[in-house]
Amino acid sequence: MNNKFDYILELFYAIYSIDFPVEISYGLDGLSKIQISKGDTSFFDGDSAQPETVVWKVWNEEKIPFLFDGNDEKEIIGVVNGQVIINYDIIASSFFFLSGWQEYKTQQKDRLGRFPYSESIQYKLNLVELPLVNYYFDILKQALEQVYDKELKVKLWGDGEYGTFISHDIDLCESAWKQGSLSELARGRVSSPFYLLSKKLFSNDDWFNFDLIMELEKRHLAKSTFYFLCENKKVNNYPNADYDISDKKFLPVFDNILKNESELGIHGSLGTSNDAAKLKLEMRKIPGDIEGGRFHALVYDIHKTPDIIEEAGLKYDSTLGFAEHIGFRNSFCFPFFPYDIKNDQPYKFLEIPLMVMDATLKMKKYMGLTPDEAGKAISSLMREVRKFNGCFSILWHNNFYSNYKFSGWREIMEQVLQEGSTEGSRYFTGKEISDIYRSQMR
Ligand SMILES: [Zn+2]
Structure with missing residues (x-):
């Protein structure tokens, strides 16, 4: 031991x-x-x-x-x-x-x-x-x-009471005209499809909303990490991206994200969690040095994935949360080094555990909450993290900011930002957390 x-x-x-x-x-x-x-x-x-x-x-x-x-x-x-x-x-x-x-x-x-x-x-x-x-x-x-006879203080968040790590997995950013329209028609709103289609034709799809996300974050002095999927073919009949990452339209998006001091990371497509070569190929499709990521659909096999993360040269991962329920998969509200049980030693990459995923809250097969109920559930989890001056980690997909198919959910993320500002949170990208954490080790 x-x-x-x-x-x-x-x-x-x-x-x-x-x-x-x-x-x-x-x-x-x-x-x-x-x-x-x-x-x-x-x-x-x-x-x-x-x-x-x-x-x-x-x-x-x-x-x-x-x-x-x-x-x-x-x-x-x-x-x-x-x-x-x-x-x-x-x-x-x-x-x-x-x-x-x-x-x-x-x-x-x-x-x-x-x-x-x-x-x-x-x-x-x-x-x-x-x-x-x-x-x-x-x-x-x-x-x-x-x-x-000394007081011990948490040393990771500068002058903040606790840290918040906001991340966005970009799965779908070209499908509001289709999925949003279907959802609107089901609600009897027959004019929305025309609006969504003309928006797509004359500017961008309603879910291509990176500027909107960053605007909201800036209002609260927040920043975030965007994880992009670099595969758009289905794997085992499970969908990956609805976009092509090599499309030139992403270049100004990447520029803007970096200009806002936010971060670009890899959203490893289905299959990459046990295939380092494929993961590395995908990482090369995003500009700059990619230091961290999260696997699509939170796929993580403890017997294989940690070695894949190290082999690909990632410094941190943020996959470890339960898809079915918000909370703490490793019962811990700080970053930590996962443990290599086989070799009885810690891994070198840092895990920033995921505590809240929007889809976990919304989807019927998971928690099936209304936005209001979800807001309360998140708030109580944030209180638990604040008790220990921990690192609150939340994933909000870009389409959850849209009024189409996801109405009411952007407001919940705004509440999270508001509560963070009121309670003294500081915001960090995954890369920043990984750097700060390592610099504070003794
Ligand atoms: Zn995903």
Whole structure:
């Protein structure tokens, strides 16, 4: 467990500024100022995907589970002879979630090869909207503050209270005239198709709306990352882009995005999550050095995709969220290095976990919420992230800014920006987060 302990501490130190030497032991050594009790970690020698039992305790007014321990009678933190003892194994519990252990050990996949939310322990314990690992880290943080009599602060967001990472996967930007018209006709609005068609013919499709998105963001001093799909053929009958990335009309779009200090990234098409050569070919179709991306349809196979990301030379990824439900796939509201379970060491690329995807909220087969309900759900998730001064990560597709087929959804994104401004968020591109994070590691 030594590598795993170092890994968890490294992620802890990357978040909090600690400029003094600390003594933390994993296991009760009777000497160190802070000692973290070891649970039954033989779990990680086996092939079970999830632990069979958990114990529940209250921390920070929230009921949270501890793994690898059967005794719920202990205090979470105790003091013995001036030494602070953390009585539950926050290291193994954190490692379980951050490493994606349950995905690594399960055989369950959906039709796109994704780990299904319904198979996750977060679903079974009903806590996908809690960043549990941050609760575990908070226990260690308070122990450190108590022993060393110093306040620990998050050091990643400059003068901001928390960070926000807005991203846009560009799947469809030429189809409002068709899909928007059908949706309008279904609502009995017979004149809209003429408007949408003439807009497409004489200027741009209503979903070709990059300027509109950037205008809205500028009003809140925000910026974002645009992930472009570089494949427009279907794969296994699943659609990729509705546009050709090599079309000259994208050149001014790319220019504008960069001029606004936003970022261009790769939206790896279906199949690239296990094909580094294809991913690299696609990356070359977007100008500049591409440092990060997200796979289309959130396809990510823990056995293959991390190696593909490294082989393609990407510095960060932002695929890890559940398509079916908003919340925390790794139960963590900060960037982190994914873990290579096979070689028992962290990967070099950074994961900026995805917490909210618009389609997750809207689609009937996922959460099926109205825009109003969705706004409330996002707001409560943002509160959870703010509790820990974390990094709120949200994906809003460009067509969700359109009044055609997606009316009411742009306003929800505007609410998110408004709430961010009110609550002291700062906005970062994925590349900036990756740079800041690495520069703060000790
Ligand atoms: Zn996509």
